[in-house]
Amino acid sequence: MSKVIDGKAVAAAVLEECRTEVESLKADGITPGLAVVLVGEDPASQVYVGSKVRTCGDLGIYSRKIELPTETTQEELLKVVADLNADPAIHGILVQSPPPKHIDEEAVVRALDPRKDVDGFHPENVAKLALEDPTGFVPCTPAGCMRLLKEAGVETSGANAVVIGRSMIVGKPMALLLMARGVDATVTVAHSRSKDLAGICREADILVAAVGRPEMVKADWVKEGAVVIDVGINRVDDASKKRGYRLTGDVAYEECAEKASAITPVPGGVGPMTIAMLMKNTLQSARQLG
Numbered sequence: 001m002s003k004v005i006d007g008k009a010v011a012a013a014v015l016e017e018c019r020t021e022v023e024s025l026k027a028d029g030i031t032p033g034l035a036v037v038l039v040g041e042d043p044a045s046q047v048y049v050g051s052k053v054r055t056c057g058d059l060g061i062y063s064r065k066i067e068l069p070t071e072t073t074q075e076e077l078l079k080v081v082a083d084l085n086a087d088p089a090i091h092g093i094l095v096q097s098p099p100p101k102h103i104d105e106e107a108v109v110r111a112l113d114p115r116k117d118v119d120g121f122h123p124e125n126v127a128k129l130a131l132e133d134p135t136g137f138v139p140c141t142p143a144g145c146m147r148l149l150k151e152a153g154v155e156t157s158g159a160n161a162v163v164i165g166r167s168m169i170v171g172k173p174m175a176l177l178l179m180a181r182g183v184d185a186t187v188t189v190a191h192s193r194s195k196d197l198a199g200i201c202r203e204a205d206i207l208v209a210a211v212g213r214p215e216m217v218k219a220d221w222v223k224e225g226a227v228v229i230d231v232g233i234n235r236v237d238d239a240s241k242k243r244g245y246r247l248t249g250d251v252a253y254e255e256c257a258e259k260a261s262a263i264t265p266v267p268g269g270v271g272p273m274t275i276a277m278l279m280k281n282t283l284q285s286a287r288q289l290g
């Protein structure tokens with residue numbers, strides 16, 4: 001049976017580091033500020049945005065929640081972003097993803113001031129990640145995964161890491177982080193079109209699943225003793241639950257836990273780290289912008 005990597009506990013430790021940094025920023029006359037923009041009424045997004053704002057409040061970070069109706073036009077959203085770019089009280093801006101279908105999300109990300117792009121999605125921050133420039137912002141979920149690996153004492157140097165998924169939010173930045181100098185993993189990025197996906201995964205010392213398919217990774221995809229990081233947070237209908245669904249990852253947890261040396265659960269694994277790393281990025285921005 002494997003060791004469970006407790007994302008809630010690691011996130012709590014990261015948030016304590018943030019609390020200390022907020023005090024230090026305030027002592028220097030800087031009150032960090034985060035703006036969270038939510039377009040539409042996606043229920044999961046409402047939960048995440050609420051959680052981001054609550055965490056800011058708990059740490060003493062100023063936050064501004066901007067809720068816009070589903071019918072908000074691209075132009076209206078770009079105006080909101082431009083106003084936040086110009087607002088000195090705001091150090092970090094994020095637009096919750098996914099926005100409604102008529103919104104061109106890439107154009108919205110490009111409109112962000114990259115110095116305030118605490119999600120790390122702007123092309124300038126993507127380039128800084130590839131260049132290993134620490135002044136850029138690392139996307140929160142992969143940054144959280146890296147922190148979990150570190151806290152779990154996972155040896156990455158020379159390890160075979162397989163990332164399933166090639167999204168801009170998780171797969172691609174995760175691959176860059178794993179191959180970075182000092183981390184030094186040998187990285188394979190696999191996806192739905194990869195031939196023999198199970199075989200590729202079986203080679204992994206570190207397996208990161210970020211595909212958004214409930215319990216796709218089965219025990220026979222996992223090498224004995226591998227470390228498994230499950231990024232998926234899928235809502236699966238479950239009439240036995242009060243809320244009508246249960247959360248499950250991209251990994252069939254029980255059976256994979258039998259083979260892995262360490263594994264993240266869902267919920268309580270990578271998810272809480274996303275918000276903790278967002279707070280870190282906001283404080284980095286506040287420090288850099290002053």
Ligand SMILES: Nc1nc2c(c(=O)[nH]1)N[C@@H](CN(C=O)c1ccc(C(=O)N[C@@H](CCC(=O)O)C(=O)O)cc1)CN2
Pocket residue numbers: 047048094095096097098119140141233247266267268269270271272273274275
């Ligand atoms: N602009 C962004 N949009 C989205 C991001 C992002 O980083 N930036 N990531 C995800 C959603 N997300 C944060 O925004 C997020 C997802 C999950 C969790 C989390 O704590 N999950 C809990 C379970 C919570 C629940 O009950 O649903 C867990 O896994 O334990 C936090 C944040 C997509 N959009």
